Amino acid sequence: MSSLYLVRHGETTWNIEGRAQGHVDTPLNEVGRRQAELAATRLAGVPFAAAYSSDLPRALEAARLLIKERSTHLCAAADLRELSYGEWEGVTYGEVQARYPALYAELMSGDVTFAPPDGESVEDLVHRVGALQERLRRTHREGENVLVVGHGGSLRALLVSVLELPVTSFWRFKLDLGSLSIVTLSREGATLDLWNDTGHLEHADDR
Numbered sequence: 424m425s426s427l428y429l430v431r432h433g434e435t436t437w438n439i440e441g442r443a444q445g446h447v448d449t450p451l452n453e454v455g456r457r458q459a460e461l462a463a464t465r466l467a468g469v470p471f472a473a474a475y476s477s478d479l480p481r482a483l484e485a486a487r488l489l490i491k492e493r494s495t496h497l498c499a500a501a502d503l504r505e506l507s508y509g510e511w512e513g514v515t516y517g518e519v520q521a522r523y524p525a526l527y528a529e530l531m532s533g534d535v536t537f538a539p540p541d542g543e544s545v546e547d548l549v550h551r552v553g554a555l556q557e558r559l560r561r562t563h564r565e566g567e568n569v570l571v572v573g574h575g576g577s578l579r580a581l582l583v584s585v586l587e588l589p590v591t592s593f594w595r596f597k598l599d600l601g602s603l604s605i606v607t608l609s610r611e612g613a614t615l616d617l618w619n620d621t622g623h624l625e626h627a628d629d630r
Contacts, residue, residue: 425567426616427559427585428466429578429604432477432485433458438600441515444574445508445542448480455481458601458624459488465603465623471495472567475559477503477574486572495570502555503581505574509542535590545580545593552580560608575600582606585613 433455437444451459466489476486478499486497511519520527529537535545543551563569571581575598583593585606598604601624605617 425563425565425569425608427581427606427608428469428471428568428570429581429606430459430462430466430485430489430570430572431575431578431598431600431602432482432572433601435481437513441517442513443508443511443516443519443539444481445505445512446479447512451481451484454628455485455600456488457628459485461623461626462601462603463489463491466570469568471570472563473498474570474572475500475503475555476572477501477505477577479504479574482572482574486570489570489572500555502551503571503573503577504551506545506548506576506580507541507543508539510540511542533591533594535593545576546590548576549580549583549590549593552577553584556581556584578604582615582618586615587612 433451435444435449435455436452437449471493474486474490474495474497476482476497476499478501483499490497526539530539538544538547559569579593579596579598582596583590598619599621601621603617603620603623607614607616
């Protein structure tokens with residue numbers, strides 16, 4: 424039995440502005456860095472055999488803050504990137520709704536086969552992240568803890584894949600910035616032990 428500790432990256436300016444980030448290289452802001460530091464404190468007593476992070480800067484920065492005082496090997500994995508929003512990246516969701524009302528309605532409908540222009544569908548994302556979770560199962564032995572730092576989309580996709588849930592369940596899981604979730608893997612399958620815990624972020628906005 425091994426456990427995956429899932430941490431969503433912290434806040435960015437584009438999160439505040441409501442912009443579709445996707446694969447764009449947006450950095451953490453001050454609050455986002457503080458959220459990662461608080462998560463690191465929360466996890467200080469947990470030994471990690473390895474850490475995996477999306478290779479996008481906002482996730483990598485959070486991952487490095489999470490393992491700052493450790494010798495844990497960090498692997499940057501493109502499979503953990505956020506859902507690609509294609510032509511919509513950098514645009515606010517309000518602007519998308521105004522410019523492309525019919526396509527925006529498809530996005531909001533929860534259709535997992537819908538993809539923005541030149542972007543990915545949820546089905547694409549779950550398939551991509553599913554390849555990573557298979558690698559994690561093969562690579563790490565029983566009893567090891569593994570840190571996984573990603574995005575709202577990629578971590579939900581990982582959960583759907585690990586728990587062998589229908590892809591249509593993707594949008595039913597809320598995942599806050601800087602949150603901690605834990606999934607335990609065993610030969611019999613996987614269990615969700617903790618989801619979207621933000622108790623450690625109580626003072627993230629303190630200056």
